[in-house]
Amino acid sequence: MAISYTFEQIASQVRRDILRMVTNAASGHPGGSMSSTDILTVLFFKEMNIVPEKWERNGKGSDMFFLSAGHISPVLYSILARRGYFPVSELSTFRAFGSRLQGHPSIERGLPGVNQAAGSLGQGLSVAIGAALGKKLNNDQNTVYVLIGDGESEEGQIWEAAASAVHHKADNIIAMTDWNKQQIDGTTEQVQSLGDLHAKWSAFGWETIVADGHDFSSIAEAFGKAKELKGNGKPIMILFRTEMGHGVDFMAGTCKWHGKNPSQEQCEQGLSQLKETLGDY
DSSP states (O other), rough: OOOOOOOOHHHHHHHHHHHHHHHHHTOOHHHHHHHHHHHHIIIIIOOOOOOGGOOOOOOOSEEEEEEESGGHHHHHHHHHHHHHOGGGGGGGGOOOOTTTSSOOOOOTOOOTOOOSSOTTTTTTHHHHHHHHHHHHHOOOOOEEEEEEEGGGSSSHHHHHHHHHHHHOOOOOOOEEEEEEEEEEEEEHHHHHHOOOHHHHHTTTEEEEEETTTOOOHHHHHHHHHHHHHHHHSSSSSEEEOTTTTTTTTTTOOOGGGOEEEEEHHHHHHHHHSSOSOOOOO
């Protein structure tokens, strides 16, 4: 698939998809989806070694992506559709009964691009580490990527996985944190402070990079640094500083849109701030 659009154009369309999906379904999680949009745009449209048309769940011979924070499925579905994994028109079935695009990613209907079911927060990092170690056993030189949330990082399993990855020298995994400092019922600082995430991941033995998750140059530079560090005996974490609801002014920077759908009027207001660039579904 030839990619002839800029990151800005793709990200704008993805945010439009997210708004329309959660509005039409009258449910879903737009806030974290929109804070992660720019990161996944660069990842899927530049960084990953993938051929969507030849995708297989086992990931053999290609990079793999795992979404740990499964509630932000709208951004994953839009990115996958826009990248060519399945028809863009299928986005209109989000959360519909019998749809392959369930509220949390599922594997039971074989949606291309979804390697593992997600939704139970804290588990995705463990799954991704297992996939990374599997690649090492198979002498597969490709990379495993995983996106976790900062609220999710309050889960103990995240830190058990962090220690395990270091012990097993999973140096072919590049993890990312959507560091928007918001979760379902408040800021992460109010709910359960995460402290200094950079110092924490570094103390666990990970190579740790901090980047601006809404600056495409910063995102690409962070991935470049991560790839240079790959294979040096340590797993890699990129902490992307982001803003919940980024791209729509009344959604930005607040937990209120973590899991709330806009009204039709609010959706139109949000769409007016985002350019239609690839064509709405």
